[in-house]
Structure formats: structure tokens, C-alpha cells
Amino acid sequence: MPMVGSVKRASAEYPVLLNKVPDAPDPLYYLGDYQENLFTNTLAVVGSRAVTLYGEWVINTIVKEVARNGITIVSGFMYGVDALAHRAALDVEGSTIAVMAGGIEYIFPKYQEQLYLDIVARGLVVSEFFTQSELGKWMFAKRNRIVAGLAFAVLVVEAAQDSGSLLTARYARQYGRQLMTVPANLTSANAVGTTQLLREGAKLVTCADDILTLYTNAPDNSRRDASFAVNKRLSLPSPVRSAADYCGAGDPQSVLELLKLEPLSSDELTARLLVASADVLKCLTGLVLTGQVLEREGRYYAS
């Protein structure tokens, strides 16, 4: 039953990890179903607002798996990595906490209202402020310390130079929390920040287990296989035909091989494969309909 309330630092229900932060908010306001065990095993997921498809893939693959194992995902409700992380946790019936920059009732950005309502219903929304009608940049910085403060470990997904998520990373180091990041393509502007973190000693993550091993008493391991199977079943449309049925002179396999290396447009595929554009398009349809490839902004990505 979602409720609005507040916890004082002095009380027993205040999140233990957050209490270790010297200037922790007092009180902490919340909206939702306040359960203490929500704060035990937490992973903060932060990153660039201009998230790329790669970041999306990381969140949907790795973070979802982590959430499925009972880890609470904490983030800042900003568009980009934050919003995707919240959504990922909700999609697998996991727990999530959104730390709002403004008051707990101030939904920013506005068009994420549905996400906000979902988090209130199935997770928790917290903030340092009860009501705040104006947002200033300083409030985002203050919110970042709460995100780091609530977290047992912090995962940075993508970060450009001078990204706000690097500030959260700095707080994490200050508070002695484990800092982690995923590798990224050097060609991406979003790799500058995460590469810097790696150089400074952040832990390299390539799969969900790299994160899960940090949590010695993670609950709900049993939920893993059941929900995984359910999700697998739902994603297949029926009836599914093999892509080769209608690909003309094109070979869907060679298209897929190229796409596994990097995302490409249909013109780029045509230039590399030296077949007719029409045949490439037929292969792409086959691959899209069987779920092996998806299209975004005119380019195709192996999923």
C-alpha cells in the first residue's frame, strides 16, 4: 500500500548504508511501500542521459539479471540510463528505488510520468525534499550523493566526459562503495568517462555474475530460473518461419555476421556484401521478424 512518509536518521528504519554518509538527508522523505529489506542489497545504476543502444543492451541484459536475483536497483529517475534501469527492474518484477532531484511529488522529466507511477506502485520514490517546485542544477548534485549513499555498489553504464554520473562515482569512492563499469568502444563519446574510471581502478564487469558475487547474502536466488523461462516463452511470436524462406539471393547468415560486429545501415550492408539492395532488405526483414536483429534510427543491430 503506497504511503507517503519520512524517516529520521535517528530512527531504526533509516537505511543503514545511507546513515554512514556524513551529511545524509534528515529526514528522508518517501512515497511508496517502505520496507527495510529494500535497502539491504542495493546496486546503483547510473550513466549518461544520451544512452546508446549499447548501454540499453547492457541494462537489459546485465542489470535485468541482477534485479531478477533480488538486488534493488537504485537510480536517479533521469532520462537515459536511469530511466532504463528503473524500467528494467520493474520488467522482471524486481525492486527499484528512485531518488528524485526535486520533491518526491515533482516528476521530472514530465513525460516519464507513467514510470513514476509504476515505481510508486511497485518500488519506492525517495527524496531529500518534500516539495520543491523549482529545480536547480545543484539539486542534481545533492541527489547524486544520496544515490551513492544508498548503494552497496555502483555500476556506471556509459559516461561522457564531465558526465554527472562521474560525480556519483566520486561520491561512491568517497563513501567506500564498490565502483564498477562495463567496457565500451573507444569510438563512442560515451566511453571517455567509463575508461577513465577503469584507469582509476574501477572493477570491470562483463556479465551479471561479476556483480552478483559481491552480494554474499542475496535473497531470492530461486526466482531466477522460473522468471527467466517465462520471459523466453513470451518473446517468440508464432508461427515463426526461418529467415531463409524469403530472402531471395541474399544470405541472412552473412548479414547477421556483419551486424554482430557492429551496427550497420542497409546501404553499408549492400556495399560490403555486394548484393542488390533489395536482397539485403529481404534478409533484414527475415532477421527482424525472428527477433535476431532490431532497427533503430535507420541502422540494424544484432540483438
Added chain:
Amino acid sequence: MDVEVNFIDRSMPGFDIVGLPGREVAESRERVKNAILNAFNEFPYAKKIVVNLAPADVPKEGSYYDLAIAASIVSYMKGVTFPADSAFFGEVSLDGTVRSTRGAFLFTTFAKEHNLTNVFVPGACFDEVRGVRDVNIYPIANLRDLTTYSIIRSNNSMMHTSEYAVDSVSPESDEVDFSEVVGQDMAKRALEISASGGHSILMIGSPGSGKSMLAKALCRILPNLRPEEELEVAKIYSACGLFDPTIFSTKTRPYRSPHHTISYSGMVGGGTIPRPGEISLAHKGVLFLDEFSEFQLPIIECLRQPMENGSITIARSRGSIKLPCDFTLVACTNPCPCGFLGDRKVRCTCKPPQIDRYKRKLSGPILDRIDLFVRVWTPGLERLSESAGLLAHREKTSALIKDRVEAARAIQAHRFVGEGVSVNAKMPNRLVKKYCPLSRVCEDLLDTAIQRCNLTPRSVYKIIKVARTLADMEGAVAITPSQLAESIQYKNI
């Protein structure tokens, strides 16, 4: 309109025009009187002249009644008789010459349709109308010619429409040949599909990616106008005073590219005296809208109905007119406000909400009505030289592509005899059911696509129509899953 003239002896002298004459028609009086005076040095002053423009309850506008009024007076003055089924058209000048008047071709074909075999037109308009067969055309340069008209009559029963003097047919300097465009295979393929089946197309690309160039290249592969289409287009252009006789020899389809600051009535037609707008001037041709996102939303909205119906009704207080506007829409736009979303070299500087808003402006009204979506990419320099070498032999010239397009159009012409449409893109749903039966495999493929890609019913019909055109391009009778598969990718955005 009938022009009746009565000359009354026993009345105060005067000269009146009745029959709801508009301003220019009322002024006819002075023009005609002076013209006759200067041409013949006489005028029936002593009589009371009443000119009636029938029917009396319809307002008359325009200056082309002059010749008819003058002819009736000259007929009385000089005892000239004109043949029974004659039509007169033209404005007179004060000195007696008959001026070139807008709409001569339209008038002549109209007269022909109403079994008026003799048409008197200004001499300056002769070029415009001489191609019209089965009418006797009398070019009248000066009112004096009215007395000797039987000699002036041009013997055009032997003249062929193709004998229109083709003085200067210089190729448009900014036209592009397909073989000049390197790469861009998907766009070129889509443009060929558009030309073959009349499908609308939206090209999305960064500034400098070449989308405008591609759209201009479309000119050269458009199929020639069919005879009945020639007539329709000529009439519209004649009504605007833009008639170009070379249309009958080159048979080029209209290609209109209005700037995005165009007004509503400029696009749709209208004004105080209804004139055809750009969409009608693009009838049976291409309406090219560059910088599509810069057009005002109401103007984009007003394209919806014409694209659906092929005609537009402009209503005015005095009545409404229906103008044809069966055009193919070709549009270009950027992917986001800064233009570089998805570009490999230049980073997009737009915030996600901006991109969202930009996309939403295009969505809904017009997106669902576009058949083909193509992403155009700025070619990398290294690719230019590499592809130029490897693929040069594959680059087809526009002439070659046009032949293929003509072949596909011929199949459609044969298919749609008596059906009221001329191209696949304009098939109403019942004709889609009739001419595009799908095999079980095809239906399954479509079902999967509907689920995966969230297709609306309108999108599904468009996919089938494009597949039909693809089949025609290959000369296939039935639509194969392979063609459907290709067609789906043009809608997958």
C-alpha cells in the same frame, strides 16, 4: 455562356451589358467600344445596344468575353455571319488588337467537348491551341480579321500534336542522372519503386547526405504522360496561364517543388478567384517538399485528404469548384532538429525530449500515408572512391531505369482498365483485395510482421501495394513472400 446582343432602334442610344457582369466584364463596354472604333472607324452609336450574358443568375468574371461581344457588334455592323456553333474567347485592346488571354487551351477543349466546332481565339494564343484536333480554329489578331475570318481559318486538320514547335528543349541544368549518384542503393531502389507504382516516399538524412539530389534525379526516371493524362495536365496549366506546348512532345510529368514558406492557398489553391494550387499543378506528377519538417503543420495536414481522394474541393461563397490533384508526394527531412542523429562523423547535439518532439511533429497525420521510408546517409569519402571502382559497372543510368519503370507502368495500365485508377499506389482497398491475392505463406509473414512491428491496417495495405509494384517490376503475376519481405523494410521505421 451565351452572349446575346440586341440592337434597338427606337430607344435612347446606349450600350449596356446585363447578366451579372463582374468588374472586368462591365469594363468590357469601354474596351469593346474603343476597339471597334479604332479598328473600323465606326460604331453604331445611334442604337441602343443590350448585351445579355446568359444564364442570368451566374456571376460572370474575366475579360475573355470581349471578343464575343465585339463579334456580335461587328456582325451587325458589317453584316458578317458567323457559323452557328461558334465559340469566342479573348480580351480586346483599345486599339482593336485581340490580346493573348490565359486559358485558351482550356477553353478550346471545353468548346470541343460541347460540340462547338468553330473556335475563335486570340492570334497570340494560337500556339497553345493548334494541337487540338477536330475543331476549326480561327486565330483573330485584330478585330478587323473578324470580317475576313473564313480566309484566316487555319487548316489544322492535318496538323499533328507532335508538330508543336520544339524550339528550345534544353535539359534542366540542375537535373541529375542516377548514374552520377554513388551508393545510396536503398534510396535509388525506393525511388524506382516510387516512379513505377506512384508511391509516396520520405527520405530522412543529415544535411549534405544527398537527399535533395536524389529527389531531383527522380525527374528523369518518371514515366511519360499517357495521352489522357496529357490533356488533364494541359488544362490545369492553361487555367493558370502556365501552359507550355512542349508538354505534348516531351510528355514530361509535372514536378513541383514549392518552398516551405508557401501559404495555404498557394499549396491547395484558392484565393478570391479560385486558382489551382501547387497540388493541382503537380497533378499526375510529383510534389517535392524539401525540408518537410519546416512546413507549417496546417499545410501538411491539408495534404491528407487530397492524397486520399485525388481531388480537392475549394468552397467559396459563390460556389465551389473541384480541382484534380492526383500527385505523388516526395519529401525530405532531417532525423532531428540539429540534423545529425545517427551520423557517424558529426555528433547529434539534441536532447532526447527535443528529438521526441521533432518526431511527433511528423507522425500521425502524414506518416501513415507515406508508402516508403528511406534513410539516406552521407557517403564517407573513402567509400566514394572504393565504391566508384567496384560498383561503377553496376550504376544504371536514368534512361535504363526509366525503361524498367515504363514496363511496370504498362502492366498497371493494362490491369486497371476501367477501374478508375492508373497506378498501384492509388488502389482503394477493394481493388487491393481483387488484384493482390496472397498465398498462405505471405499471410503468415504479414501476421508476424504485424505483431513484431506494430503495423496499422493502413500500413498493411500499403505494404501489399508496394509488394504489388515490386512484383510488377519483376514481371511476376503473383506476389511472393520475398517481395513482401522487401516491402516491409520500407515501412520499418
